[in-house]
Amino acid sequence: MWQHLFEPLVEVVYKPVRYTGVLAESWEFQGSKWVFHLRKGIRFHDGTPFTSKDVIFSINRMRTDKNSLQGENFKDVIEMQAQDDHTVVFVLKQPNAVFLDRVQNRFIVSKAAADKYGDEMDQHEIGTGPYKFVSFQRGGNFVMTRNDDYWGARAEIKEVIFRKVTEEAARVAALEAGQADVINNVPVHDAPRLARNPRVRVEKVEGLRMFFLALSPAFKPFDNKLVRQAANYSVDARAIVKNIFEGGGFVLNGPLGPNVIGYDPNHKRYPYDPKKARDLLAKAGYPGGVDVKLYFSAGRFAQDREVCQVVAAQMEKGGFRIELISQEWAIFWGPSGVNGGKLPLYYIGRGSLVDADTLYDQYFRTGTTKRLSYSNPEFDKLIEEEQGTADPKKRISLLQQAGKILMEDVPFVPLFNLADLYGAARNVAWSARPDEKIFSWAMKVKS
Numbered sequence: 001m002w003q004h005l006f007e008p009l010v011e012v013v014y015k016p017v018r019y020t021g022v023l024a025e026s027w028e029f030q031g032s033k034w035v036f037h038l039r040k041g042i043r044f045h046d047g048t049p050f051t052s053k054d055v056i057f058s059i060n061r062m063r064t065d066k067n068s069l070q071g072e073n074f075k076d077v078i079e080m081q082a083q084d085d086h087t088v089v090f091v092l093k094q095p096n097a098v099f100l101d102r103v104q105n106r107f108i109v110s111k112a113a114a115d116k117y118g119d120e121m122d123q124h125e126i127g128t129g130p131y132k133f134v135s136f137q138r139g140g141n142f143v144m145t146r147n148d149d150y151w152g153a154r155a156e157i158k159e160v161i162f163r164k165v166t167e168e169a170a171r172v173a174a175l176e177a178g179q180a181d182v183i184n185n186v187p188v189h190d191a192p193r194l195a196r197n198p199r200v201r202v203e204k205v206e207g208l209r210m211f212f213l214a215l216s217p218a219f220k221p222f223d224n225k226l227v228r229q230a231a232n233y234s235v236d237a238r239a240i241v242k243n244i245f246e247g248g249g250f251v252l253n254g255p256l257g258p259n260v261i262g263y264d265p266n267h268k269r270y271p272y273d274p275k276k277a278r279d280l281l282a283k284a285g286y287p288g289g290v291d292v293k294l295y296f297s298a299g300r301f302a303q304d305r306e307v308c309q310v311v312a313a314q315m316e317k318g319g320f321r322i323e324l325i326s327q328e329w330a331i332f333w334g335p336s337g338v339n340g341g342k343l344p345l346y347y348i349g350r351g352s353l354v355d356a357d358t359l360y361d362q363y364f365r366t367g368t369t370k371r372l373s374y375s376n377p378e379f380d381k382l383i384e385e386e387q388g389t390a391d392p393k394k395r396i397s398l399l400q401q402a403g404k405i406l407m408e409d410v411p412f413v414p415l416f417n418l419a420d421l422y423g424a425a426r427n428v429a430w431s432a433r434p435d436e437k438i439f440s441w442a443m444k445v446k447s
Helices: 052-064 099-103 111-123 168-176 191-196 225-233 237-243 274-283 304-317 329-333 356-364 377-387 392-409
Strands: 010-013 018-021 024-030 033-038 077-084 087-092 131-136 141-146 159-163 200-215 249-251 290-296 320-326 345-350 412-425
Touching (some): 018 024, 033 052, 052 077, 052 087, 052 111, 168 191, 191 200, 200 225, 225 274, 237 304, 237 412, 274 304, 304 320, 304 345, 345 356, 356 377, 377 392
Parallel strands (some): 290 320, 290 345
Antiparallel strands (some): 010 018, 024 033, 077 087, 131 141, 141 159, 200 412, 249 412
């Protein structure tokens, strides 16, 4: 939603997967430096010119604000230089071949607005995007209006309303009644009926989001590799895809799906074997099984509650007695949950996954985040080496070696990625993206 108002330096586009410039028109990888050449003639919604000073201010804010969850992306940045109003140089601790992945989806805000409003700047949503902010109600509507002075192609639709509707049946009913034009997370059992409706259609795209169970070694019993392996033997991902998603998904044999840079076709998932799981638990010192809590955020992902209920039933056969705990997303994802390293076992999806480094760095590399508290010096060394490698083939080889370590240590249970299902009014010309982003400026309403 925010990308309608604020913009990043670069963005990912698909078919084929690649980076394209947004606020930056070009860039250069020069060893430990990345040089970005910014577009000229861009203005913020209040008329203030966009310059390199806004980029430096925005990134510094992500790095230093105590409430920021984005600072990890720039932990290797030691200096930022504004060579002129439209040239920014990032100086890194060491060469980082995947720095573009760090800056995509990181939005640039106005330094002038920050100087004017101070701590209240977030109450004044001033960006460079194709839409301007109108209003927002937590749990309600997010309203924006077209920016007629936008630097790029002007959006066709003047007013856009994002509405939070957690209940799947309510979203589908709103689409059928003409109260919604586009909805996400269409339940697979509703898709055939929607496809027969003359006023709506179903958009299907193979998603990039990979789903997994995170097993944090910071907590017992998951500090024991045998227990983590037992958890893998306890989960039947194929049954979940078949029975919950009616085959509309793709079982993961390793940490990555086949469309991600660094994918290794030689990975094989742990087979579903509850007896093997119980044997491993006994060997780990838990002959009577073990009690654990599985955290998730109901309504965040398609049929997440049903998935966790089935996972709990499957793992019980493997010796795990599961208590399901659903939390509001802000609690689940925030410093008292995932990003504070407070959850021993949780169900999560990592979306927009273009390069394996993103997942590996954020979840498994020592010290990057608190999401998992996994640490393996050999794995860390491989990630450090691939981030400094410009040769794509060598990088992929290093990422595959890192993936092999993860499949042995398994601080996670790989599950699946899904076919994302959207419902749309037939008079809305729009194609779904594999990264779950819904951009209104890419839509047109047919008469």
